[in-house]
Amino acid sequence: MELDAKIPSGPIEKKWDKAKFDYKLVNPANKRKYSVIVVGTGLAGGSAAATLGELGYNVKAFCFQDSPRRAHSIAAQGGINAAKNYQNDGDSVYRLFYDTVKGGDYRAREANVYRLAQLSVNIIDQCVAQGVPFAREYGGLLANRSFGGAQVSRTFYARGQTGQQLLLGCYQQLERQIDAGRVQMYPRTEMLDVIVIDGKARGIVVRDLISGAISSHLADAVILATGGYGNVFYLSTNAKGSNVTASWRAHKKGALFANPCFTQIHPTCIPVSGEYQSKLTLMSESLRNDGRIWVPVKKGDKRPASQIPEAERDYYLERRYPSFGNLVPRDVASRAAKAACDEGRGVGETGLGVYLDFADSIKRLGKKTIEERYGNLFEMYDRITGEDPYSVPMRIFPAIHYTMGGLWVDYNLQSTIPGLFVLGEANFSDHGANRLGASALMQGLADGYFVIPYTLGNYLASAKLDKVEATHQEVKRSEQCTNEQVKRLLGIKGKRTVDSFHRELGKLMWEYCGMARNAKGLKFAGAKIAELEQEFWQNVNVVGDGGELNQSLEKAGRVADFFELGKLMCHDALVREESCGGHFREEYQTPEGEALRRDDEFAYVSAWGYRGAGNQPELNKEPLSFEYVHLAQRSYK
Secondary structure (H helix, E strand, C coil): CCCCCCCHHHHHHHHHHHHHHHHHCCHHHHHHCCEEEEEEECCCCCCCHHHHHCCCCCEEECCCCHHHHHHHCCCCCCCCCCCCCCEEEECHHHHHHHHHHEEEECCCCHHHHHHHHHHHHHHHHHHHCCCCCCCCCCCCCCCCCCCCCCCCEEEECCCCHHHHHHHHHHHHHHHHHHHHEEEEEEEEEEEEEEEEEECCEEECCCECCCCCEEEEEEEEEEEEEECCHHHHHHHCCCCCCCHHHHHHHHHHHHCCCCCCCCCCEEEEEECCCCCCCCCCEECCHHHHHHHHEEEECCCCCCCCHHHCHHHEEECCHHHHHCCCHHCCCCCHHHHHHHHHHHHHCCCCCCCCCCCEHHHHHHHHHHHHHHHHHHHHHHHHHHHHCCCCCCCCCEEEEEEEECCCEEECCCCCCEECCCCCECCHHEEEECCCCCCCCCCHHHHHHHHHHHHHHHHHHHHHHCCCCCCCCCCHHHHHHHHHHHHHHHHHHCCCCEEHHCCCCCCCCHHHHHHHHCCCCCCHHHHHHHHHHHHHHHHHHHEEEECCCCCCHHHHHHHHHHHHHHHHHHHHHHHHHHCCCCEEEEEEEEEEECCCCCCCCCHHHHHHEEEEEECCCCCCCCEEEEEEECCCCCCCCCCCC
């Protein structure tokens, strides 16, 4: 398939303005004639539904949570980036653009990233107008702090609850549109298929998670804003309900899946404590502003941190990366932590941990200042571990967090299925091979508030959309396929739980497609996942039936999709014979152990097409060109 990214012509700083002027418009009276489905109500989906409702479109919004405000965006902690330059420390739209392209290790599309940097300045104004309680300086101006991969302070925050506060601002706008009758809300409803008619996305098939009823909803366009697929690893910082099903079912209907092996390992998570765990807890990257990361100099040193003198501590990030120190990007910090632990210098009972120490900051700034900045994060850490971070260092270790891969979209955020738009973490477009901290919230809100209103309008004004009835054969076929899968899962009556399969899949993914990958391991994992998937379809035990609340059935459908995704991730990682960002192939590294890109062969987006069960996926390439941020070996030293 020839991929057309539909990037506007002209200088990069004028592309978005040119596109907006060139787009066809739908006049206000005609907007009322169009219907739009939005799946997902986090920052991307919630902002899109609210904005489209405000514009006059008829919107149906779906989420599997009991309320839109329970979307996983609520869990984001540290902040949201914007190039406001309030600190007068050298920031600009161009610098945010540069940092994001470089942070993504030159595997993102320049035009999309520049637009994101441009829109960042509008997002903050929008959110302040909604009443989001950002932290402020003593004079009343909005406060900023630093995040990894930047040498300026551009991250706006509300203590360690930024995602929650932004989502509440978005949620109140969504509720306003629900009250006005322009948005119909369907909570506790899971999308299980996309309905494609005459080559265009015209609706979705859903299952009511309370009654089990399967039904269809039709519209003129469909927007997916369903988040990432980190839970393929079982243990991740994602909410347990987060899954890939909506994106994967769209992929099987013709939407290309791009860069699936680009997964982000977050360096600042509470270490795994035992086999009983079902998820991991993130500690915000913002803590690296005031916390210093270190391990003992000596291997196997198990003394308490307080008994290890300064001369016997290795502040390895400060030593290896003096220009950025503890604020190197996430992929760099994660690999450095792994290397220290692999050398036998990890801390804690398992040796899979490093210290994040606030003693110097408390001494310099006072405990009160640290409490004001991070109090709820310190309290959360204390409740989970039973250790007080004000008196002893936190113990942290990398964990799966965010996914840069996702459904392929063009500049208009439209997938390879016309009429199917993909926003936020569900698409691949803005972060390349590694996302800089505090950029996820920025992308989600930029897509929902500022991009999709223009690009959707252009599609609706340009497309010929015949009326579709619920009796259409494609609607019936999608419903039938969905019902058949539910019956198949319920009919297996095996002996293993869904979670046991998911946990085993996750271990394979983490071990062979996690922080480090190699050809031998990826081939092994691909074969083992195929074997495990075969056993799943013969021996999984899904209790209950389909006509009721059945979380075992929900999980089984999601894990079935994770098996197929896991195979594609391993295949994608095997084909990409280079290291870049979060994709670290052990065969391709510099003498210093840094990622070694191969731009001559792999400066492209891997966009995979589905070719049916049991068949190899089809690779489509979108070449990446770098006119403004020239290709260079990434260095944070």
